[in-house]
Amino acid sequence: MTRKLKFLLFALVLVLALGAASCGGDADEAAPEEGGATGGTLVFGTASDPVVLDGALVSDGESLRVIDQLFEGLVTLEPGTTEVIPALATDWESSEDGLEWTFNLREGVSFHDGEPFNADAVCFNFDRWYNFPASFQNANASYYWQYGFGGGFADPIEGAAGPEDSIYNSCQAVDDLTVTLVLNRSSAAFLPALSLPSLAFHSPKALQEFGADEGEVDEEGIFRPTGTYGTEHPTGTGPFKFESWVRGDRLTVVRNDEYWGEQAKLDGVVFRPIPDNAARLQALQAGDIQGFDLVEPQDMPTIEGDPNLQLLRRPAFNVGYVGINQGLPPMDQLAVRQAVAHGLDRQGVVTDFYPPGAEVAKEFMPPQLFGYADDVTEYEFDPELSKQLLEEAGLTLPVEIEFWYPTDVSRPYMPDPKRNFEAFRASLEQSGFKVTPRSAPWSPDYLGAVDAGQTQLYLLGWTGDYGDPDNFVGTFFQTQQPAWGTDKQPDQAIIDALDAAEAEPDLAARTAAYEEANRLIMDWLPGIPYVHTQPALAFAANVTGYVPSPISLEPFSLVSIEE
Amino acid sequence: MLRFVVRRLLLLVPILLGLSLLVFGWIRWLPGSPAIALLGERATPETVAQIERQYGLDRPIHVQYWRYLNNVARADFGDSIVTRRSVVTELREKFPATIELALAAMFVSVLLGIPLGFIAAKRYGGPLDHASLVASLLGISIPVFFLAIVLKYVFAVKLGWLPTVGRLSPLIPAEHPTKFYVLDAIVTGNGRAFLNSLKHLVLPAIALGSIPLAVIARITRAAVLDVMNEDYVRTARAKGIHPLLVDSRHVLRNALLPISTIIGLQTGLLLSGAVLTETVFAWPGLGTWLVGAIENRDYPVLQGGILFVAVVFVLVNLLVDISYAFINPRIRVS
Numbered sequence: 004m005t006r007k008l009k010f011l012l013f014a015l016v017l018v019l020a021l022g023a024a025s026c027g028g029d030a031d032e033a034a035p036e037e038g039g040a041t042g043g044t045l046v047f048g049t050a051s052d053p054v055v056l057d058g059a060l061v062s063d064g065e066s067l068r069v070i071d072q073l074f075e076g077l078v079t080l081e082p083g084t085t086e087v088i089p090a091l092a093t094d095w096e097s098s099e100d101g102l103e104w105t106f107n108l109r110e111g112v113s114f115h116d117g118e119p120f121n122a123d124a125v126c127f128n129f130d131r132w133y134n135f136p137a138s139f140q141n142a143n144a145s146y147y148w149q150y151g152f153g154g155g156f157a158d159p160i161e162g163a164a165g166p167e168d169s170i171y172n173s174c175q176a177v178d179d180l181t182v183t184l185v186l187n188r189s190s191a192a193f194l195p196a197l198s199l200p201s202l203a204f205h206s207p208k209a210l211q212e213f214g215a216d217e218g219e220v221d222e223e224g225i226f227r228p229t230g231t232y233g234t235e236h237p238t239g240t241g242p243f244k245f246e247s248w249v250r251g252d253r254l255t256v257v258r259n260d261e262y263w264g265e266q267a268k269l270d271g272v273v274f275r276p277i278p279d280n281a282a283r284l285q286a287l288q289a290g291d292i293q294g295f296d297l298v299e300p301q302d303m304p305t306i307e308g309d310p311n312l313q314l315l316r317r318p319a320f321n322v323g324y325v326g327i328n329q330g331l332p333p334m335d336q337l338a339v340r341q342a343v344a345h346g347l348d349r350q351g352v353v354t355d356f357y358p359p360g361a362e363v364a365k366e367f368m369p370p371q372l373f374g375y376a377d378d379v380t381e382y383e384f385d386p387e388l389s390k391q392l393l394e395e396a397g398l399t400l401p402v403e404i405e406f407w408y409p410t411d412v413s414r415p416y417m418p419d420p421k422r423n424f425e426a427f428r429a430s431l432e433q434s435g436f437k438v439t440p441r442s443a444p445w446s447p448d449y450l451g452a453v454d455a456g457q458t459q460l461y462l463l464g465w466t467g468d469y470g471d472p473d474n475f476v477g478t479f480f481q482t483q484q485p486a487w488g489t490d491k492q493p494d495q496a497i498i499d500a501l502d503a504a505e506a507e508p509d510l511a512a513r514t515a516a517y518e519e520a521n522r523l524i525m526d527w528l529p530g531i532p533y534v535h536t537q538p539a540l541a542f543a544a545n546v547t548g549y550v551p552s553p554i555s556l557e558p559f560s561l562v563s564i565e566e
Numbered sequence: 567m568l569r570f571v572v573r574r575l576l577l578l579v580p581i582l583l584g585l586s587l588l589v590f591g592w593i594r595w596l597p598g599s600p601a602i603a604l605l606g607e608r609a610t611p612e613t614v615a616q617i618e619r620q621y622g623l624d625r626p627i628h629v630q631y632w633r634y635l636n637n638v639a640r641a642d643f644g645d646s647i648v649t650r651r652s653v654v655t656e657l658r659e660k661f662p663a664t665i666e667l668a669l670a671a672m673f674v675s676v677l678l679g680i681p682l683g684f685i686a687a688k689r690y691g692g693p694l695d696h697a698s699l700v701a702s703l704l705g706i707s708i709p710v711f712f713l714a715i716v717l718k719y720v721f722a723v724k725l726g727w728l729p730t731v732g733r734l735s736p737l738i739p740a741e742h743p744t745k746f747y748v749l750d751a752i753v754t755g756n757g758r759a760f761l762n763s764l765k766h767l768v769l770p771a772i773a774l775g776s777i778p779l780a781v782i783a784r785i786t787r788a789a790v791l792d793v794m795n796e797d798y799v800r801t802a803r804a805k806g807i808h809p810l811l812v813d814s815r816h817v818l819r820n821a822l823l824p825i826s827t828i829i830g831l832q833t834g835l836l837l838s839g840a841v842l843t844e845t846v847f848a849w850p851g852l853g854t855w856l857v858g859a860i861e862n863r864d865y866p867v868l869q870g871g872i873l874f875v876a877v878v879f880v881l882v883n884l885l886v887d888i889s890y891a892f893i894n895p896r897i898r899v900s
Contacts, residue, residue, distance in 0.1 A: 044737060046736055046737070052649075054649055055650065137620075142605060142610075142617065143601070143613075146608060150608070161616075161619070162613075162615060162616040250659060250850070251850025252732060252850060253732075253736035255736070273737070275731075275736055277848040279848065281846070282845070282848055285723055285731075286730045288723045289722040289723045289726065290726070291730050291732070450605075450609055451599065451609075455611070
């Protein structure tokens with residue numbers, strides 16, 4: 004055979020192989036194998052892999068999204084709301100002083116490994132969290148136990164809360180299906196915090212068998228986990244159970260046929276990491292996935308205009324604000340902060356740069372939450388009033404200020420920080436200020452600068468973790484923080500008001516206490532909230548039953564794929 | 567030859583030592599820290615200090631560097647601060663994906679680039695030459711991510727022929743003993759996974775291969791033009807040797823030296839991880855891994871990953887040098 008012929012034959016084989024590869028077997032693409040209202044597998048595009056499937060050790064959204072399908076806690080939230088409803092506890096009561104909470108547990112519930120769920124399992128989990136080794140006591144690992152729930156540790160490391168600062172005191176198994184949690188202090192945020200997926204229950208047997216807390220501490224004192232629980236054997240009681248995880252590629256959960264409640268409609272869900280936003284949208288349009296989260300505002304019209312797709316909006320449960328650092332003069336003067344507030348054209352920014360559903364914020368928490376006060380002091384855009392306030396404060400116009408905004412980031416409450424900044428800068432410069440722009444890449448530079456108290460005026464925001472005002476105003480103002488300059492200029496009246504509101508067990512009194520705290524905050528003006536937004540998810544048009552949740556955790560068990 | 571290889575390998579030691587110092591210094595010089603990247607809006611000075619203590623980041627920098635060198639000497643690159651998994655384990659997962667894509671891209675670019683350059687040279691100054699020049703310029707100047715988005719729009723969204731992301735449809739059961747998905751499918755005899763993983767390779771390989779394709783076509787054209795004017799080619803033609811034989815034995819073979827150099831260098835580049843292509847196609851390789859590590863200031867991943875990429879690059883270059891000897895006997899003799 005001549006060389007030429009050999010080459011031609013080789014080329015022919017290649018062309019055939021490529022042809023087969025590019026055209027063959029259309030059936031094996033991501034379209035669900037079985038359609039219909041029950042069955043089928045939903046492929047959901049995520050921004051990244053989870054870190055580990057152990058809720059007690061993570062605080063990132065992608066981990067919690069999967070964990071929420073596999074695990075359950077004592078209580079959960081009514082889908083689509085922040086209302087606490089029973090989950091593994093059927094009912095509960097607290098002592099009059101709010102220090103003892105007794106829960107009646109659901110009968111006949113078992114973990115995915117067949118182990119029974121009972122009072123001992125509840126106490127085993129609480130004991131695990133409370134007795135976490137030093138390596139799990141940092142805010143990256145046990146964030147929600149520490150800062151969501153208020154839990155401390157039996158043997159705390161430096162900087163972590165100990166037994167005396169812990170809301171959790173002990174857990175007592177009264178009988179097989181009754182458990183009492185004893186608290187060190189009363190907190191009405193206790194019950195909503197129990198709905199966090201980080202406080203959901205794991206099979207004690209699986210935790211031990213697969214070394215959930217095991218690891219080696221190397222010569223440098225750095226903990227290196229060795230167990231496989233959170234990566235290969237997560238074992239909860241939820242409507243889905245873990246099947247497999249190929250990192251960077253897919254994480255598969257399948258229906259738990261032994262589930263105590265209503266069975267999941269889908270056979271399974273595959274979570275597929277696609278870090279790039281545009282790639283997620285194209286994957287949905289091409290049918291490679293059937294849904295994804297974190298839709299960019301600029302993509303919303305495309306999705307809404309496509310009959311094969313649908314856009315679902317979550318209820319607003321966040322706040323975007325202009326933070327003020329009172330530690331950096333002249334922001335220590337109330338008149339200057341008021342001038343800033345009157346100098347920000349918030350309505351203009353929200354109308355021009357936010358998708359439908361966004362509304363102007365007048366306080367640091369969303370209106371859906373109890374404790375929201377309708378009658379806080381409001382600050383209309385009024386450049387003349389700003390100038391007047393500055394002059395009355397004895398300042399020479401224009402007053403020079405530094406205004407920071409982050410680059411390389413899009414947050415649900417701040418899709419395009421630079422445009423927000425530019426509009427705010429223009430309106431502030433009309434109002435007697437001379438703005439020096441400062442910017443830095445979001446993470447970690449920008450956040451680092453804000454956090455260290457180096458930013459005079461800055462754009463930031465927050466998305467709620469659970470349905471309690473404590474998660475918003477408590478997080479911001481109940482402690483002294485350099486970002487607000489409250490380490491240098493604290494307002495004790497507000498800290499006291501928030502402490503009292505958190506401890507108040509009666510809902511009506513608590514609502515009033517938070518309303519009052521919100522009024523105080525908006526008079527003191529530590530910053531200017533400007534927007535609440537509705538983050539969106541996108542799905543194929545034939546996906547039904549997905550109920551968007553304010554806290555961004557939705558049960559896939561209610562979802563089905565129509566023919 | 568052996569002495570040459572050994573000398574080049576020994577040179578790796580000072581190169582890597584210098585590089586490790588540079589990388590170590592550079593990532594610590596960048597503002598921010600892994601703790602703030604991890605905690606985002608939730609960072610407070612206390613929680614940041616706590617995490618830095620936990621990962622030994624609060625110690626003097628020379629102490630950290632010395633510990634790092636000691637560990638690297640034992641092939642221990644530490645654990646990722648974000649995923650809490652060993653850097654070596656992650657490297658083992660990511661590198662096969664990058665190699666698979668790089669090889670596919672080189673396959674596309676060599677298969678099309680050499681003939682394109684050759685034809686352009688043969689039709690020097692003609693319309694085909696001009697067309698190939700335009701195509702090469704386009705290949706080099708169109709941003710890869712833009713090309714990728716257009717390719718996906720046409721072949722995936724509109725025509726529905728090819729997938730947009732990933733290495734394999736998540737609904738196809740498959741095992742991954744080697745982590746090279748095409749190879750895995752062959753080894754495990756999984757025909758469906760084989761076809762599907764090839765389909766997943768097509769668009770990223772074309773997008774990623776567009777730049778080396780253009781470079782290879784241009785270099786081939788220039789090299790062939792050079793050789794075509796050599797005396798021995800004219801002599802061969804004068805002797806009445808078949809034009810195809812002249813082209814393959816005398817022209818192309820002698821033009822291969824610069825072409826193989828450029829193929830080697832481009833392969834080295836592709837193996838370092840194609841950041842944009844991997845991101846747009848959600849291809850879980852070295853590129854996306856390192857970019858994520860920079861965003862998260864994941865020191866152990868950056869320190870280990872960049873060092874690894876450097877070793878790969880140096881080794882590929884060494885292989886290119888060695889391959890000269892086989893292609894060009896003159897180098898072998900000297």
